[in-house]
Amino acid sequence: GMIKKLKYMMVACFLMVATACMALVQQKPGDGEQPRDGKRPRPNMEQFVKSQATRIAQSLNLDGEKSKRFIQTFYNCRKEMAATMKGHPHKKRSEMTDAEVDKAIKADFKHGRKMLDIREKYYYAYSKFLTPKQIQRVYDLERQDMQHFAKRWHQKKDGNGGRQGR
Numbered sequence: 060g061m062i063k064k065l066k067y068m069m070v071a072c073f074l075m076v077a078t079a080c081m082a083l084v085q086q087k088p089g090d091g092e093q094p095r096d097g098k099r100p101r102p103n104m105e106q107f108v109k110s111q112a113t114r115i116a117q118s119l120n121l122d123g124e125k126s127k128r129f130i131q132t133f134y135n136c137r138k139e140m141a142a143t144m145k146g147h148p149h150k151k152r153s154e155m156t157d158a159e160v161d162k163a164i165k166a167d168f169k170h171g172r173k174m175l176d177i178r179e180k181y182y183y184a185y186s187k188f189l190t191p192k193q194i195q196r197v198y199d200l201e202r203q204d205m206q207h208f209a210k211r212w213h214q215k216k217d218g219n220g221g222r223q224g225r
Contacts, residue, residue, distance in 0.1 A: 108137045115200045119193055128188055133197075136181040143173045 112133035116126040152160055185194045 104137075104141065105134070108134050111201075111204055114204075115197055118200060119189075119196060125188055129185075132181065132184050136177065136184075139177050140174060143170060143177070 109130055112130040113126075115133065116129045119129075121129055150159075152163060155163065182194060185197065189197070
């Protein structure tokens with residue numbers, strides 16, 4: 060019902076935000092080739108997504124051909140999701156006027172529908188070579204990865220080991 064739809068919307072939005080974060084990671088010239096200030100190079104978005112896909116494929120015990128197909132499909136899905144992220148305002152909503160907030164909320168709806176369309180499209184793509192249970196496992200593993208990613212990002216941002224609560 061409605062709650063389930065809302066839950067999927069939230070997951071989709073969360074995935075997009077995480078995908079957007081990954082897209083930011085890849086910006087530097089040379090795309091992760093040069094180590095910055097002696098640290099090891101950061102993987103670009105493509106490497107990051109493909110390594111995530113590889114982990115998921117291994118966890119599903121996919122054979123060589125299916126595994127290759129999954130990794131490519133997963134990557135295409137992420138790329139499409141990341142492409143919908145362009146041009147989101149970086150202003151806090153609390154600092155916006157009512158008109159700006161109204162516009163932002165409506166943009167969220169539109170964006171959420173786009174994300175849902177992409178997820179549905181790729182559900183059918185996956186279902187050509189995965190069972191529904193395997194696809195659900197992909198979603199679950201993806202969500203776990205994103206929660207882990209978000210936690211690490213918050214820890215970095217806060218500089219105090221993350222937030223407490225919840």
